[in-house]
Amino acid sequence: MIYGLYEAHLHVTNLERAAEFYEKVLGLKLGHHEEKRRANFYFFDENKNHMLGVWEIAPEQFRREHVAFHSTVEDIKRAAAFFDEHGIETRNFDNTGKTPLKVIAWMPAISIFFKDPDGHSLEMLAMLPDEPKPELGVVPWAEWEAMHGRELT
Structure with a gap:
């Protein structure tokens, strides 16, 4: 039934700054970028078993x-x-x-x-x-x- 966590999502205030961190520092692979929705989706492994979604939102909505x-x-x-x-x-x-x-x-x-x-x-x-x-x-x-x-x- 449930075997683990496939994905998680975080809101960020600046997508480009977040991309620099998640791609360059943590080494996550960008799987997909959606400019219209201001979102990046990162895979943790080549088999695409785990994903992190990063979504830009307005600073006043951020937590x-x-x-x-x-x-x-x-x-x-x-x-x-x-x-x-x-x-x-x-x-x-x-x-x-x-x-x-x-x-x-x-x-x-x-x-x-x-x-x-x-x-x-x-x-x-x-x-x-x-x-x-x-x-x-x-x-x-x-x-x-x-x-x-x-x-x-």
């Missing part, structure tokens, strides 16, 4: 939203340096800084947050192979790895 992108542990390890190179601030789950990365124990997953040019909260999230531990809440990733007999590399 900030949140989208989490599926990622890998390896990519999240590299994300802070990548975003630093592009002048984009990153934050950990509880907004205490870019490090330490945190584990959302009920999932469990690690993530890193950043913002697009309109201030939307964007997240790269990677599921971890461990059993959930909701009673722990949110814990530093190094602590989580130590509990599972692993060291961060």
Whole structure:
């Protein structure tokens, strides 16, 4: 019946500025541009399994939203340096800084947050192979790895 999320949509105040960010910084592939409706549609992969729609609206109609992108542990390890190179601030789950990365124990997953040019909260999230531990809440990733007999590399 339902196997995942195919698409999400965000409103932006400047389509060209958003295109620069989503295409040049995040590397998403433009699938379709509709000038009349002021919208771009981006694919995440060659198989077109996931899509993001970006729609320009008037600033007075705008409100900030949140989208989490599926990622890998390896990519999240590299994300802070990548975003630093592009002048984009990153934050950990509880907004205490870019490090330490945190584990959302009920999932469990690690993530890193950043913002697009309109201030939307964007997240790269990677599921971890461990059993959930909701009673722990949110814990530093190094602590989580130590509990599972692993060291961060």
